[in-house]
Every structure is written in C-alpha cells, then in structure tokens.
Amino acid sequence: MEQTYIRDIANHVGEVVTIKGWLYNIRSSGKLAFPQIRDGSGIIQGVVFKPGVDEKLWNDVNTLTQESSLIVKGEVREHPKQPGVFELDVKELEIVHLAEAYPITPKEHGVEFLMDNRHLWLRSQKQHAILSIRAEIIRAVRDFFDSNGFLLMDTPIFTPAACEGTTNLFEVNYFDDTSAYLTQSGQLYNEATAAAFGKVYCFGPTFRAEKSKTRRHLTEFWMVEPEVAYADLDDVMSLAENFITFIVHRVLENRRKELAELERDVTKLELIETPFPRLQYDDAVKMLQEGFAKGEVENNFVWGGDFGAPDETYLSNKFERPVMVHRYPAAVKAFYMKPDPERPDLAMCVDVLAPEGYGEVIGGGQRAEDLQYLLKQIHEHGLPEEAFDWYLDLRKYGTFPHGGFGMGIERCTAWLCGIEHIRETIPFPRMLYRLKP
C-alpha cells in the first residue's frame, strides 16, 4: 500500500491517498469528528461525517486515543474557507495501535518532566519546528563549505593527551589502563589537514566537562570548524560573516513555517546581511565603560579580561547585525593564537556575538605559525611539549599563515529559533545532571 506524506498533500487534491501516522488530537461534535493526524512530515485534519461512513469506522474514530498509530485512506480536499489548508475526507481507518493514556497532555508540564519524556516530547509541534530548523542549519553549513572548495575532514573524538589541562575534559578508559580524552575541538588536527588540503572543515560532536548549569551549556554539542591555509584574520572575519549570512538566509528561505510556529520575530533575522560591524576589543571595552558611566552596565569592565555573558549581551544589543570583536588580550586566549605584529599583547582572534543577547556563536582567529613562539607559549602555559610534537611538526615542514573558527550548532539554533535555552536544540541533550533518556 502506497503512502502519501502530508508535506506533499497539496499535490493530491481530489485524489484518494493513504496516510500513515498518529492521532495528534481529535474534536468531535454530534455527527462530525475531526481527527488531526500527524505523520512526522506535517499535520492534516481528517473529517468523518457519521451518516457518510459505516458504523465501524465511526466507532473506531471515536475510540482513538492521543498518539494512537493509524492508517487512514481518504480524499484530499482544499478547505472551503482557507485556501492552502487541506483536509482529508476519511474513507477507511485502520487502527494500528491504541495508545495508552499519553503522559504529555495540553496542560503545562514542568521542564524536568518534559526532559524525562524527551523521547515523546519530540512529537510536539514546537520541538518539531526547532529540530527542523536545526537540520536546516546543518544542511546550510555543509552546503556552504562544500560549495566553497572546503573538504570535510572528520577529526578524531579520542585524543591522546590532555593538551590544555584535564579540568574540562572527559576521560575515557581506553585499552589496557590507558586513558583517552574526548575532543573539545578539532582545530589542532585541522591545522594538519589544512596543510594537506588547503581549505577544510570538521563537523562533529565535541565535549566539555564543565560543571556549568547555564542556558548556554551542554556537555555534548556539535561544532563546525573551518580552517584555511594562507588566511589571515581579515579573511577569517570575511568567511565568518559570509557563513552566518548564508545560514540565516537559508533558514528564512526554507523554514518560514517553523519560525512562525515558534513565533520568532523574523524581522530581526532579515536584518542579517554582510558586512558585520568589526569592533576592536579596545573599543568594546570603551563601550562597556561608557555603558557603566551611563548606568546601563552593572560592572565597570577593566581592560584585560574576557567578557562575561552580561558584557556580551550589552555589546551585541548595540548592533542589529552580529558584531565581530577582534584582537583580545593574548593573555586571555589560547596558546596557539598569533600575536598582533603591531601589538604583541593582543591576539589575532575574533569572537562573533549574535544579536538579541545570544552571545558568542563563533570564536576563531589566525594561528601562530612560528615554531619558536609556539614553543615559548607551550612552556609558559605549562603544557607538556611532547603532547604537541606532531603539532609542532606543522611549523617545521613548510609552516604557513592560516586561520579558522568554530561555531556551535546549538547556540546558533537557539538564536535563529529565538528560544532561551539550548537544551531544546538537540534531540537528546546531555547536561550536568541529564544523561537520560
């Protein structure tokens, strides 16, 4: 028996089709029943008129419980008063399974309850919209890089040494009492693949064992990281703004319905165009200090530190487009950042802060290419040199200017969806106290 998906229903007006799915909801009044059927691709309202069907069908439709699985055959009609809305004049109904009392009801449930029932909560329209937008973003990410000469390089999840200290790393029992650590970033590996392939990206799960319980943290999240041979900081910033704009356009193009379902204010997203404002860290600090003087910021930010969430929110609210803050103090950034030739106390790095208070979505920059400088940095950071022998090789055998960035998919998804907490942006979120289901 052929199956028609609800997303394609507009192509079947006047035809009798078979839909296989679940009962989303049902209204009944006198001689009319309106079962709403979902099949994962959409929702359609069925119409059952008692005098027009046999008794069994009428009885069956009235025994249906929420989330019962069913197969219906019916004629597709355009709604008489709402063009573009379709109904199914139900002719046959097969109950595949009569669901037990479904735990998620239209009443309000607490987040912990919904998270405990994540495997069922995914069936709701809001979750459907968020995860469809997530999939669209991921598709856009890959299309962007694949069509711009980047080659996908899956970097390893198991890494041997705890390169940057073990504090935020998950340790795995590998074989014979050796330990491996779960990757926090594929960047160092991508520097090797960029030397081999020029323009590369990795895109996979990354892990942070941070004991953070904020709305921006997951212990397991997906990150995409491009790396470009012979790119400098300006190239990295251009790439970042083109990349983000491409993603936003794609989501606006293909996911209007889902954005509407989430009641997202799309006018904010429609403002996202290149170029993005570029703001040197020094100037960002001045903005924060002026904000403090005007009573708009709580703390008086002191030059030299990294921004906290309230600082990022304040800065990003000054702009309608994502703002690219560059040249942070080298002291607060990773050891591999290239120092600014004109001011070596600054790193050639950039953070892209999303508007509307969503904070950092991209972090990146140009990498140090000088062997001696990197050795000095490794020693000053107290890192074990032998763990970096292969990485240092890249500076011995044809070192080259290069740079790139990383973007977390869940933060990007939360921003584009306009939702507060990133826990809903991945099918099964993993957090400090959440490993199940």
Place this chain on the structure above:
Amino acid sequence: MEQTYIRDIANHVGEVVTIKGWLYNIRSSGKLAFPQIRDGSGIIQGVVFKPGVDEKLWNDVNTLTQESSLIVKGEVREHPKQPGVFELDVKELEIVHLAEAYPITPKEHGVEFLMDNRHLWLRSQKQHAILSIRAEIIRAVRDFFDSNGFLLMDTPIFTPAACEGTTNLFEVNYFDDTSAYLTQSGQLYNEATAAAFGKVYCFGPTFRAEKSKTRRHLTEFWMVEPEVAYADLDDVMSLAENFITFIVHRVLENRRKELAELERDVTKLELIETPFPRLQYDDAVKMLQEGFAKGEVENNFVWGGDFGAPDETYLSNKFERPVMVHRYPAAVKAFYMKPDPERPDLAMCVDVLAPEGYGEVIGGGQRAEDLQYLLKQIHEHGLPEEAFDWYLDLRKYGTFPHGGFGMGIERCTAWLCGIEHIRETIPFPRMLYRLKP
C-alpha cells in the same frame, strides 16, 4: 593578494595568477627547473628558465626543500604536448618557509612509521585521493537522505546504561562518579525520532571497544543510520539498494581522477545498479555448503551461526552487485529485531555484503513493535529492563512498524577506493594500539 586554486587553473590560461602552497617535488636540469607545487586542491608544475628570470629567483627555486611553503606568481600555460595539462611559467617566488628535511621521502616507509606521521602523510597524493572520496561519499549520503524526505537527528554520544553489556563499550567518567558509555549506534534513539518525524537519519561517530586487530575494525568510526516509520523489511532493502547505488554513481561522477590515482578498477563499480540480489539466509547457507562440497570453502558452514569474514567473501564473490542476505536466525541477531511472522526463529533483518570481498557494509532490518515480545526478549537476553523504559514507551504510545539500517562510512570508503585496510579511510584512525597523533 588574490589566490588562485590549482583546481580552477584551466579557467586562467594566459593569465598571471598567484598560487599559495607547498613544494611537492622538484626536478632541475641545467638551465631549467620544474618545481611541482601543491596547494591542497591540486598539483601544478612550474617552469623556471634560468635566462628568463633574475638571479635571486633562480637561486631561491634551487634552495627549495620538499614541503617548503611558498607563494608563486606566474602565467598559466597549457602543456604544449598534453592537452588538459597546465603549467605555470614562474615570474615571482616568495619562500614562506624553508622546510626542514621532510621525513616522508619517495622511498618505501613502513605502515607504523607512516601512521606515526599521519599528520604529514595526509599530504601524499594517495591519501588525498582516499579522503576526497570519503568526503564525496559523506556528501552523497547526506544528499540522498536530505532530498528524500529524511530529517537529520543527531543522536547522543553519551548513553546512560550499558544496554547490551559493557564488553564492547567505552566507559566515560561523567560527573560525580557516574559513568556514561559511548554510543555504539543511534538506532534506539532513532526509533523515538522516527515516531516524531517519520523518516530520520543520524550520522556521527560511533565507538566499539573491541580488541580486534583486523583490517575492518576501528575503535572510532562514522556510521549513518536511517530509520523509517511504517517501513517493513522489503522497504528497508529497497532503501538500502537505492542508497548504495546513489553513492556509487556519485563517486563515479565526481571522483574519476581520484579513483584513477588509486588505480581502482572502476568497471567493478560501474556494475552497481539496482536491483541487488536478495538471498535468504537459508539459501546462503546452502551456497556455502555446496562451496565446501566443491572444495571452494574451507569450513562446512552449519545453519544457525553468523557468517565469518571468509563466508561473506565467498558469498559476495558469487555476485557482481552487493548481495542482500536476509532472515538470519533470530538467535544470532539483536533483541529488538522483529521475528518473521511465518517462521519466528528467523529475524526480519538484512546484511548487505559488498562485492570483491569487502564484506558487510550495511546491517539492518525491521524492528519488533510488540511490547510483550520486546519485554520477553529483554528478559531472555538478561538485559536490565529499567534501562529500556523510555524505549518501551515507544510501544505503549502508538507503536508502529518501522525499520532501518546502519552503514559504516569507512568500510564503504575502503570498498569504493579498492584499498585493503580501513585505517587509511579516516584522517586520524583510532585503533587498539593507535591513539596518536
């Protein structure tokens, strides 16, 4: 300074372009030097004629060591005798970095040495070809599912309980002395997302703590797993054959050059068309037993077991296309397989065996949808019921027929590349004794 990529060089004949890359090799004879330059997108031969350049350029080109990084400016010319081959008449040369003596030389190196230097080995033409084909396969996988109504659902890497015993699972120290286990498959989660989205796939790294040292095993590998609501075993087999054929066609279409570089016999790949032969396990056993009688198989296979690598090789060599072996004894398959209604001792499963001895590339089937049957299976397999509470929920709230499969990217890549060992099909392989670089 603009950069032209070597892959686009045919569009720039007669123009002066800038190439940024590395010295791959150099030949010199008298007044002529032929530096081969690679930039990750391709290799081009430069031509330097001593009387035509200044002394510094001539001296510089002759000091270049293998893998030195450099920027050259020159005019693109079509090779006088080889149409389609291009050369660069070098006008300017900037040495970015003079490489130290490069450890990988044209002489033969042992595999362990090359693996220790994997970060450099990636620069070789063979590795370039393999990993380009890998990226093409991954792109094809995503295009196939994205354009056929499937929604990407990233399933979790951290899983809470050791569902199928801890033998082959990697254990992670999560927070506060709890343990998590690294995923072996996203299938169980995809059964939940299929109920929400109809047609879904997950695609990410998976982990097996097997102490295997075969050419077909990695501890960390990438697997794609589609799952389809309301699909039966026949649907799963149709999906699998369409999927594999799509991938093979795509690779033949876009990666001829790389296949040639690997000296792959593409005539074997050109035979891959739908439909694939479908062979019931019972008949496969007969073939093996007949093979034994003829002296073509070493062991006399006994009905009831799973096939070993030599059995798979023998069977797959009987066919030019991948063969789909279905309905194995339920006893050798996972607890969640649907039993054959006509012969409950058989599972409604399928393994797809690639030709040329590459063995299983796909395993899948239809899932048991009956709650009571699954409970019985869980008990008989000695599994902890509480670990499956959420999974069993899927059978309480609108259970539905469904199925899917998993395909390992590295095995597929090894097959299409025609290489023996899967360790070269991923940038940084992880094996029993290999965690570095």
